[in-house]
Amino acid sequence: MSSVTKGVILVGGPSKGTRMRPLTLDRAKPLLPIAGKPMVWHPLAALAKVPGLSEIILIGFYEDNVMAPFVKESQREFPNIRISYLREYRSLGTAGGLYHFRDSVLRPPVPQHIFICNIDICSSFPFAEMLELHNKHRGVGTILGVKVKKETATRYGCIVSDPETSQVLHYVEKPESWISNTVNGGVYMFDVSLFDEIKVAMDLKATRAQNDPLVQLDENLQLEQDVIAPLAAQRKIYVLESNDFWKQIKTAASAVTANALYLKDYSKIRPDLLSKGANITGPVFIDDSAVIDPTAKVGPNVAIGAGVTVGEGARIANAILLENSLIDKHTVVLNSIIGSDCRLGQWARVDGEPEPETAVKGQISVSVLASEVWVAPETHIRSCIVLPNKSLGKSAANQVLL
Amino acid sequence: MHHGYHHYTTPKVRSVSGVGALGKSGTGSNSMDRAHRGATTPSFDPTPPPSTPHFHNEDECSTSTPAEPIRLTPVHALILVGGFGTRLRPLTLSWPKPLVEFCNKAMILHQIEALVKAGVKDIVLAVNYRPEVMVSVLKKTEEEYGITINFSVETEPLGTAGPLALARDILGKDDSPFFVLNSDVTCTYPFEEFRDFHLKHGGEGSIMVTKVAEPSAYGVVVTKPGSTVIDRFVEKPVEFVGNRINAGIYMFNPSVLDRIELRPTSIENEIFPAIAADQQLHSFDLAGFWMDVGQPKDFLSGTCLYLSHLTSQHSPLLTDPAQNKWVYGGNVMVDPTAEIDPSAVIGPNVVIGPGVKIGKGVRLQRCVIMSNSTIRDHAWIASSIVGWNSTVGRWCRVENITVLGDDVTIKDELYVNGASVLPHKSISTNITEPRIVM
Numbered sequence: 129m130s131s132v133t134k135g136v137i138l139v140g141g142p143s144k145g146t147r148m149r150p151l152t153l154d155r156a157k158p159l160l161p162i163a164g165k166p167m168v169w170h171p172l173a174a175l176a177k178v179p180g181l182s183e184i185i186l187i188g189f190y191e192d193n194v195m196a197p198f199v200k201e202s203q204r205e206f207p208n209i210r211i212s213y214l215r216e217y218r219s220l221g222t223a224g225g226l227y228h229f230r231d232s233v234l235r236p237p238v239p240q241h242i243f244i245c246n247i248d249i250c251s252s253f254p255f256a257e258m259l260e261l262h263n264k265h266r267g268v269g270t271i272l273g274v275k276v277k278k279e280t281a282t283r284y285g286c287i288v289s290d291p292e293t294s295q296v297l298h299y300v301e302k303p304e305s306w307i308s309n310t311v312n313g314g315v316y317m318f319d320v321s322l323f324d325e326i327k328v329a330m331d332l333k334a335t336r337a338q339n340d341p342l343v344q345l346d347e348n349l350q351l352e353q354d355v356i357a358p359l360a361a362q363r364k365i366y367v368l369e370s371n372d373f374w375k376q377i378k379t380a381a382s383a384v385t386a387n388a389l390y391l392k393d394y395s396k397i398r399p400d401l402l403s404k405g406a407n408i409t410g411p412v413f414i415d416d417s418a419v420i421d422p423t424a425k426v427g428p429n430v431a432i433g434a435g436v437t438v439g440e441g442a443r444i445a446n447a448i449l450l451e452n453s454l455i456d457k458h459t460v461v462l463n464s465i466i467g468s469d470c471r472l473g474q475w476a477r478v479d480g481e482p483e484p485e486t487a488v489k490g491q492i493s494v495s496v497l498a499s500e501v502w503v504a505p506e507t508h509i510r511s512c513i514v515l516p517n518k519s520l521g522k523s524a525a526n527q528v529l530l
Numbered sequence: 531m532h533h534g535y536h537h538y539t540t541p542k543v544r545s546v547s548g549v550g551a552l553g554k555s556g557t558g559s560n561s562m563d564r565a566h567r568g569a570t571t572p573s574f575d576p577t578p579p580p581s582t583p584h585f586h587n588e589d590e591c592s593t594s595t596p597a598e599p600i601r602l603t604p605v606h607a608l609i610l611v612g613g614f615g616t617r618l619r620p621l622t623l624s625w626p627k628p629l630v631e632f633c634n635k636a637m638i639l640h641q642i643e644a645l646v647k648a649g650v651k652d653i654v655l656a657v658n659y660r661p662e663v664m665v666s667v668l669k670k671t672e673e674e675y676g677i678t679i680n681f682s683v684e685t686e687p688l689g690t691a692g693p694l695a696l697a698r699d700i701l702g703k704d705d706s707p708f709f710v711l712n713s714d715v716t717c718t719y720p721f722e723e724f725r726d727f728h729l730k731h732g733g734e735g736s737i738m739v740t741k742v743a744e745p746s747a748y749g750v751v752v753t754k755p756g757s758t759v760i761d762r763f764v765e766k767p768v769e770f771v772g773n774r775i776n777a778g779i780y781m782f783n784p785s786v787l788d789r790i791e792l793r794p795t796s797i798e799n800e801i802f803p804a805i806a807a808d809q810q811l812h813s814f815d816l817a818g819f820w821m822d823v824g825q826p827k828d829f830l831s832g833t834c835l836y837l838s839h840l841t842s843q844h845s846p847l848l849t850d851p852a853q854n855k856w857v858y859g860g861n862v863m864v865d866p867t868a869e870i871d872p873s874a875v876i877g878p879n880v881v882i883g884p885g886v887k888i889g890k891g892v893r894l895q896r897c898v899i900m901s902n903s904t905i906r907d908h909a910w911i912a913s914s915i916v917g918w919n920s921t922v923g924r925w926c927r928v929e930n931i932t933v934l935g936d937d938v939t940i941k942d943e944l945y946v947n948g949a950s951v952l953p954h955k956s957i958s959t960n961i962t963e964p965r966i967v968m
Contacts, residue, residue: 140825210768266599303590425925439909440891441873441891441906441907442908443925443943445943457891458891458908458910458925459891459942460908460927462943474893475893475910477910477927477945479945481960506893506910506912508927508929508945510945519866525962
């Protein structure tokens with residue numbers, strides 16, 4: 129009998145994902161469509177392909193009714209896997225939530241292994257490779273390690289490992305100075321003994337709380353700092369270094385980049401999701417209910433949601449269009465996210481710059497229109513963040529429009 | 531700018547036919563081709579204007595009774611062309627400023643035609659650079675109108691008055707008054723009324739004046755109460771003294787030439803105050819529009835004014851919105867050889883030159899597209915000048931006083947904001963802030 133494996137996706141809650149605003153003002157971040165599918169669908173679909181995986185548990189602190197429709201729909205799409213959402217009473221941290229729901233995770237069939245994913249990761253999720261490496265060592269867990277640019281490495285959990293054995297020698301979360309270009313990719317595989325390790329961390333914290341009045345005793349615990357770092361120090365963690373695509377989805381601009389990465393990946397793993405046509409170039413996802421005029425040129429890297437209408441001679445590239453928006457004739461949308469129920473008049477232009485490799489504070493690259501934004505004909509909105517229910521009658525550039 | 535000219539080299543005045551370099555264009559055969567098209571563009575009206583009594587009179591005078599000239603009827607004019615037209619670059623890098631088409635006709639031809647209509651026979655172009663291209667173009671104009679066009683070439687800039695002294699042999703040939711105009715000025719050119727005004731008051735000089743909303747940026751002309759006699763000039767007045775400014779068009783009796791030495795001299799600062807002191811200078815109120823079109827921003831504003839004027843005159847030069855559904859808001863002038871896709875929306879205030887191609891779903895407003903340029907599908911252009919032989923790509927947005935020089939290509943989908951693009955350049959990235967593209 130093959131071993132039982134379960135998947136956990138840490139989806140966070142309303143207080144998270146504020147950097148995705150205004151898109152997350154009226155929509156939970158895990159449900160934001162990337163490449164035509166909710167953000168959380170991507171790790172979920174990847175987990176569903178793992179042989180012998182029996183259950184996927186989403187843990188977070190969104191209201192149950194926020195996640196319920198997605199859970200229901202996913203259950204329909206993946207009928208052989210049990211899918212559920214467990215709501216933390218409050219934010220417990222990445223390890224705290226997991227530990228709080230340990231009984232649910234461990235209920236029969238009792239898993240030997242657990243995959244854990246953070247919600248804000250765009251990745252190919254190489255679970256099979258992680259499993260292969262994991263089975264070769266005697267550690268507690270295997271981390272997905274990804275290479276990033278030296279300048280940005282210190283924003284992540286940095287990993288130093290033995291190149292021969294893949295054993296993690298040193299792990300520091302967001303170090304002050306550079307340690308390594310290999311960073312924690314936010315995807316893990318653990319033995320079930322992880323819960324023992326979290327218990328150790330909990331006890332340690334309780335002890336500290338007793339001795340130090342400044343440390344608060346609660347269930348809050350971070351997987352990275354409180355569990356992985358000590359495990360690395362004990363040489364109980366290994367790293368699978370992947371050269372496959374990877375992107376952290378923190379900002380709206382990074383959602384456009386992730387959109388392009390997933391769409392490109394579709395051409396390998398889900399070509400059925402991509403649209404074809406004389407005026408469609410590059411990978412493009414178009415919802416079946418969207419109406420695209422055949423003279424409009426769409427692509428590359430475009431995802432168009434349900435009920436969207438694109439008029440004749442429009443041009444859309446490197447963009448995410450959420451539901452029910454109307455893009456009128458000759459209108460141009462480049463490097464942008466268009467929220468739901470927006471209207472862009474004839475010859476309007478909404479554009480931006482591609483996400484820069486290193487973001488400059490206060491500088492907007494990708495344009496983001498929240499829901500129900502109206503852009504007057506011939507108006508140009510460039511590198512702007514536009515909050516919901518705005519009517520834009522004048523061109524604007526490089527600003528937040530409240 | 532004229533300080534420091536201690537040495538003065540021998541000036542030359544020469545007629546078109548007397549220029550040895552005639553036909554040898556210094557800027558190549560391509561420019562020659564364009565020169566000829568400029569002169570024969572279909573909107574150019576080759577028929578002489580209807581004869582007015584004065585014109586008729588003048589006609590008789592110069593043909594049947596040359597021995598007995600009607601002394602006070604002017605036949606001479608001087609157009610101050612000046613230098614390289616750097617303010618209108620990058621257009622003037624490829625083409626002399628007077629030949630840059632303003633509403634599909636070389637700027638200088640607007641003025642020459644108006645002068646011819648007022649009976650002028652002898653025109654001096656005061657220039658200070660080699661005018662070969664202009665010579666070849668204006669040779670045709672000479673023949674067409676039976677006039678003489680002389681190039682008065684300054685070897686050093688002589689300011690706004692010096693050229694009059696340099697052209698003394700022509701302007702002072704007889705006792706009749708002569709016109710002087712700045713080549714950058716567009717208006718209705720009411721030369722006949724102006725001449726009648728000048729002859730009537732009998733003073734030495736007349737200045738056309740135009741009213742402006744904000745006179746503080748100009749030199750204001752102040753007349754004596756209840757009179758057209760100019761009392762004084764106030765440069766950039768701090769407090770309101772009037773809103774009439776010098777429109778850059780004058781008429782003088784030849785006696786004024788005695789006031790001007792052959793050296794760099796400003797007519798505005800040195801000559802006018804002297805004539806005004808003698809109470810010999812009068813101001814003539816210009817009716818209708820006026821604009822100095824010497825730089826791109828004003829070139830566009832002047833284009834709008836001129837097109838509005840044509841609309842008010844129900845001019846056949848404008849495209850009829852009733853018969854062309856793609857015209858939006860009127861004031862649209864399209865050369866008959868241009869090809870416009872009917873799905874385009876054009877106007878208001880658009881000039882489209884010969885051989886231009888406008889693609890599907892293109893949106894143009896307040897812009898000038900010069901000859902043989904191509905605007906590809908769904909492009910959007912406003913407040914910009916697309917120079918000759920240029921291409922604007924599909925789904926581009928070009929705006930904010932962008933000026934494309936000759937043979938510029940803007941690749942598809944780009945945003946071009948206030949760029950000045952030098953000739954023969956290909957643009958493949960957005961220009962998000964106004965700048966010069968070398």
